[in-house]
Amino acid sequence: MNRKLKLLILMMTASLLLNGCWDSKELNSLSIVSATSIDRSEDEWIISFQVVIPQSIATQTGGGSGGSQSPITIFSTRGKTIREAMQNANLEAPRALFFAHNSILIINEQVVRNAGVQQILDFFLRPMESRETMSVLLTKDKASNLLEVLIPLEKISGNAIQRVITQGQENLSQVKNIKLIDFASMVANPYQGAMAPELRVSGNQEEQSTLDALKSTRNQAVLKLGDLGVFRGDRLVGWMKRRESRGVAWLSNSVKNLIIVTPCSDQDATRLSSYRVTHSSTRVDPKMVDGSVNMMVHIQTKGALDETSCTMDLTKPEVISKLEEAIAEQIKEEVLATWKRMKDLNVDVVGFLDMIHRRYPAASKRLSKSEHPLQELELDLNLEVNVEHTNMINKPFSNLIEPNK
Numbered sequence: 001m002n003r004k005l006k007l008l009i010l011m012m013t014a015s016l017l018l019n020g021c022w023d024s025k026e027l028n029s030l031s032i033v034s035a036t037s038i039d040r041s042e043d044e045w046i047i048s049f050q051v052v053i054p055q056s057i058a059t060q061t062g063g064g065s066g067g068s069q070s071p072i073t074i075f076s077t078r079g080k081t082i083r084e085a086m087q088n089a090n091l092e093a094p095r096a097l098f099f100a101h102n103s104i105l106i107i108n109e110q111v112v113r114n115a116g117v118q119q120i121l122d123f124f125l126r127p128m129e130s131r132e133t134m135s136v137l138l139t140k141d142k143a144s145n146l147l148e149v150l151i152p153l154e155k156i157s158g159n160a161i162q163r164v165i166t167q168g169q170e171n172l173s174q175v176k177n178i179k180l181i182d183f184a185s186m187v188a189n190p191y192q193g194a195m196a197p198e199l200r201v202s203g204n205q206e207e208q209s210t211l212d213a214l215k216s217t218r219n220q221a222v223l224k225l226g227d228l229g230v231f232r233g234d235r236l237v238g239w240m241k242r243r244e245s246r247g248v249a250w251l252s253n254s255v256k257n258l259i260i261v262t263p264c265s266d267q268d269a270t271r272l273s274s275y276r277v278t279h280s281s282t283r284v285d286p287k288m289v290d291g292s293v294n295m296m297v298h299i300q301t302k303g304a305l306d307e308t309s310c311t312m313d314l315t316k317p318e319v320i321s322k323l324e325e326a327i328a329e330q331i332k333e334e335v336l337a338t339w340k341r342m343k344d345l346n347v348d349v350v351g352f353l354d355m356i357h358r359r360y361p362a363a364s365k366r367l368s369k370s371e372h373p374l375q376e377l378e379l380d381l382n383l384e385v386n387v388e389h390t391n392m393i394n395k396p397f398s399n400l401i402e403p404n405k
Contacts, residue, residue: 028095029095029096030095030096030097030098031049031051031052031093031094031095031096031097031098032051032052032054032098032101033049033050033051033052033097033098033099033101033102034050034051034052034072034101034102034103034104034156034157034158034159035049035050035102035103035104035105035106035147035157035158035161036048036049036050036099036102036104036105036106037050037105037106037107037108037139037143037144037146037147038082038105038106038107038108038111038120038143039108039111039142039143039144040108040110040111040114040115041078043080044078044079044080044085045078045079045080045081045082045084045085046076046077046078046085046144047076047077047078047079047082047085047086047089048074048075048076048077048143048144048147049074049075049076049089049097049147050072050073050074050104050147050156050157050158051072051073051074051075051093051097052071052072052101052156053069053070053071053072053073055069056069056070056071057071057155057156068211069211070150070211071150071155071156072147072150072156072157072158074144074147074148075089075092075093075097076144077089077091077092081119082119082120082123083123098129099127099129099130099131100129100131101131102130102131102134102158103131103133103134103135103158103159103162104134104135104137104158104161104162105120105124105134105135105136105137105180106137106138106139106143106146106147106199107120107136107137107138107139107143107196108138108139108141108142108143109138109139109140109229109236111143112138112229112231112234112235112236113235113236114235116233116234116235117183117187117231117234117235118187118234121180121183121184121187121234124180125180125181125184130180131180132179132180132181133179133180133181134179134180135161135162135165135177135178135179135180136178136179136180136183136196137161137165137178137196137197137198137199138196138197138198138199138229138236139198139199139200140198140200140226141200141201145201145205146161146199146200146201146223148205148209149201149205149208149209149221149222149223150208150209150210150211150213150214151219151222151223152213152214152216152219157223160223161199161223164223164225165177165197165225168197168225169256170256170257171257172257172258173246173249173254173255173256173257173258173277174228174242174245174246174248174249174258175197175225175228175245176195176197176249176254178195178196178197183196186231187231187233187234189354191348191351191353191354191357191364192348192349192350192351192353192354193230193231193232193347193348193349194230194231194234194349195228195229195230195231195240195248195349196228196229196231197225197226197227197228197229198225198226198227198228198229198239199223199224199225199226200223200224200225200226201221201222201223201224202221202222202223202224203219203220203221203222204220204221205221207220207221208220208221208222227239227240227241227242227245228240228244228245228248230345230347230349231347232345232346232347237345237346237347238344238345238347240338240341240349243334243337244334244337244338244341245338246258246334246338247334247335247336247337247338247339247341248338248349248350250280250282250299250331250334250335250338251282251284251297251335251338251339251350252282252349252350252351253280253281253282253283253284255277255280255282255301256280257276257277257278258276258277258280259274259275259276259277259306260274260275260276260277260303260327260330260331261273261274261275261330262275262323262326262327262329262330263326264308264309264310264311264312265310271309271310272308272309273305273307273308273309273310273323273326274305274306274307274308275303275304275305275306275323275327275387276303276304276305276306277301277302277303278302278303278304278388279301279302279303280299280300280301280302281299281300282297282298282299282300283297283298284296284297284298284350284352284355285298286352286355286356286359286360287380288360288363289378292376292377292378293356293360293363293367293376293377293378294377294378294379294380295352295355295377295378295379295380296380296382297335297379297380297381297382298382298383298384299331299335299381299382299383299384300384300386301327301331301383301384301385301386302386302388303385303386303387303388304387304388304389304390304391305323305387305389305390305391306391308396308398309396309398310396310398311396311398311399312396312399313394313395313399314390314394314395314396315394315395320387323387324385324386324387325385327385327387328383328384328385331383331385332381332383335379335381336379336381339379342374343372343374343375346371346372346374348373348374352374352377353367353373353374
């Protein structure tokens with residue numbers, strides 16, 4: 001073989017084997033971002049970063065308290081664009097910001113009401129480091145304030161926020177973890193409105209932002225999930241309260257675990273029972289009736305009675321049937337409250353219009369010309385509730401105290 005050809009093959013082989021570390025970065029030259037917030041002021045973007053302090057994490061043990069240094073620090077920078085604000089972080093940050101572990105994005109209410117989320121999504125979907133699975137949250141307060149709150153049970157509060165969302169989704173169902181890629185898909189869908197949960201500070205935020213907060217047995221403030229933000233296009237148009245958020249979960253078949261509280265009777269609203277949903281399924285079927293579209297919604301739930309202060313004999317089938325009717329009435333009220341709120345906001349967060357578009361294109365085309373398409377739909381609700389068991393006891397404990405009732 002020609003000597004030049006051998007040399008060329010050797011150079012090409014070496015180039016394939018030696019290019020693996022061309023863009024490597026040393027860990028001690030990076031600032032690891034765990035959460036990001038976005039505010040706006042004077043026509044500029046204000047981007048805040050929650051950065052982990054590795055040496056503080058390494059020296060602390062247990063739940064994260066007891067150290068002499070905060071486990072996180074906050075940077076805030078400004079710019080005419082988000083990219084410019086990010087770039088300006090280099091003016092004060094001693095290390096390059098690293099976003100591969102950024103799991104939380106908190107956006108201020110006024111930003112999404114006035115400027116929308118189009119530019120925000122465009123930026124965060126572009127960089128290779130950015131995670132499409134980061135959770136999107138809204139806040140009615142200054143977004144950077146939420147990054148400053150220290151949480152004793154978690155060293156990194158960004159991770160704590162992520163756990164709160166996950167717990168809320170699994171155990172309450174009314175809160176949904178909206179990932180960046182899912183949020184972008186909803187915003188881009190012309191037949192469905194987007195939504196994102198609210199995160200708020202409850203208590204004294206300033207006192208919970210100092211190291212003394214990690215040494216106290218009682219938190220001065222906590223981070224809590226609140227209402228559900230509703231979008232039309234890329235702008236926030238309103239909020240749904242907790243009860244209406246539960247209705248969204250029922251209609252969108254996302255109920256996993258939920259407690260329904262029902263009164264013992266219409267005459268006595270002080271005595272209550274708790275029904276725990278263990279399984280739920282929702283089927284939505286659009287039907288054409290006399291030229292208009294009816295949304296046929298069938299909700300089926302199974303669960304257990306976890307608690308009651310009622311005096312009743314749960315071994316009797318007619319008592320269980322009456323209890324199931326009361327639970328169904330509670331679910332119906334939640335769903336109808338949500339349906340009313342959706343029509344008031346003129347936003348379809350459940351995706352009814354998307355279903356109609358796929359089933360009846362002609363009707364969808366007609367509805368798309370209406371300024372209030374939800375007002376032209378009818379909701380036909382059918383509920384099927386099943387109390388599968390009453391746990392370890394059949395008769396309420398109150399029967400032992402009031403046996404004659």
